[in-house]
Amino acid sequence: MSGLFKSEIKNPVINWIDCRLPLFTMMSKEYGSFPTPKNFNYFWNFGALAMVNLVIMILTGVFLAMNYTPNTTMAFASVQHIMRDVNYGWLLRYAHANGASMFFIVVYIHIFRGLYYGSYKAPRELLWQLGVVIMLLMMATAFMGYVLPWGQMSFWGAKVITSLFSAFPVVGQPIVTWLWGGFSVDNPTLNRFFSLHYLLPFVLVGVIFLHIVALHITGSNNPLGVEVKGPADTLPFHPYYTVKDSVGICVFLIVFSVLIFFAPNYLGHVDNYIPANPLSTPADIVPEWYFLPFYAILRSVPNKLLGVLMMFSSIGVLLVIPWLDTSKVRSSRFRPVYRPFVAFVLPICLVTLGEVGAHSPVGIWVILGRVATAYYFFHFLVLMPVLGKLETTLPLPESISEAVLKAKTLKKAEAV
């Protein structure tokens, strides 16, 4: 047996493969017996949900691509052909378009979970940063996907967003021309966006793989934010969390189905059912909802270059929060002062930014946009470093199992 892996799997066929390529052992180690903190709440479902969502996107996307034509003269019509003539084409397209929205809902909640429970702190900094890279790749993918149906919003959204790069002095305009492959958003642009829209999801798969590898080195964080101390703190991933994840997946699929079957265009924009017209700018250019907060930050700054830089730094700042947050305590449960800021003020700030992004920048929306933008950066650049040093945190439990047992006895006592 020298040179072969010693597989313990009983089935002779699987054993034969496993000795030569120990995928089965790896899977059962990483997803079967993998020791997982026993106190997860439903916030810990969203990673698995994101994976399911990515699979749905790739599947529906590959089949859409079989009927889609990336040419400015035919793209719009080919999407209508998918909607009207292709068997179940409407389902594929509505699942794909709403799947993108679901993907962002899931990933934004997943990120919020990380922020609230301090999952970005040592030793999980790189894991967190890989997550930010995943979010950026998703944004690029979704942006280019939205251009493909070649409606008015596709065209003008593409024009506005690619023009962002012209803000950079000297290199700006050449970069934009290079991105466009011409002097305006046109056929070369549509072609390359289709090519990249097909490619990036598979790059995502690669980065997500690294994200999981890093996760399985450090192990998961948990709602208490105290590290696992021993076997008493954990459960094997299967069946405990495969089951919990399955419950979440069912709820996810219900919400997804409601969107697809009852409100398939609720999150879209009607103007995208008008074919792209380079000679007519729509009254108001609005990006997809998941980009609105960032669009609002861009428009809150009256200077073009500064606005672009602020928008990019609003995501860039996430890369460095492992070092901006000076608190030794991970979970916000034990941070009474920080907790309301991360649980309420920050989400309200983001929803406000989203609302601002959907309105023309006049009157009250300008002021709201500026206040919310200011708070966003204040939260990460000032609150995180300063509060971490000043705040008196609540006493942490000795271990996960101790906290879980105590909660159980309390409940029993209440019942009696």
Next chain:
Amino acid sequence: MADSSASVGHSSDDGVTKRDFLALLASAGAAVTVGAIAWPLIDSMNPAADTLAVSAVEVDLKPILLGSGITLLWRGQPIFVRYRTPAEIKEAQDTPMADLIEPQEDSARVKPGHDQWLVLIAVCTHLGCIPLGNKLGQKRGDWGGYYCPCHGSQYDTSGRVRHGPAPLNLWVPPYAFESDTKIKIG
């Protein structure tokens, strides 16, 4: 092993070996090769020859009404051709340079002897929307030129930016008069 190269005499006195030199040379060669392979890929995304071949368009000015303009496409970009009124011309010419965000004389933006014709690339220098105001009756902003509906930039009757967020004046495409009533763009 560590000092084997020194012991066989490849080392100069300062500890730099021939092997260091070879490693440097090989890395530099590899870097150049990677660059040489990457460049064609990157450059293939730049405008292709047929896109660059400037397709010129001729524009007949006769149908354009005083005070209004027409919009056409050139190289995929919208172009404004506007017939300015004497008042608009005077306003454009009399604007003090100090009032401008990107100072430029009106005379540098039109052809001599053809002050009434303003030809512009109709792409807002902020983020690329088409400004309003080329047609009579459209919103023209406080300076009587153009108003961009996207983020509220305003341009004067010479197409110069007067109110942000746009940082630059509207661009003037290359064009020439073929006769008094016909121009060729490109």
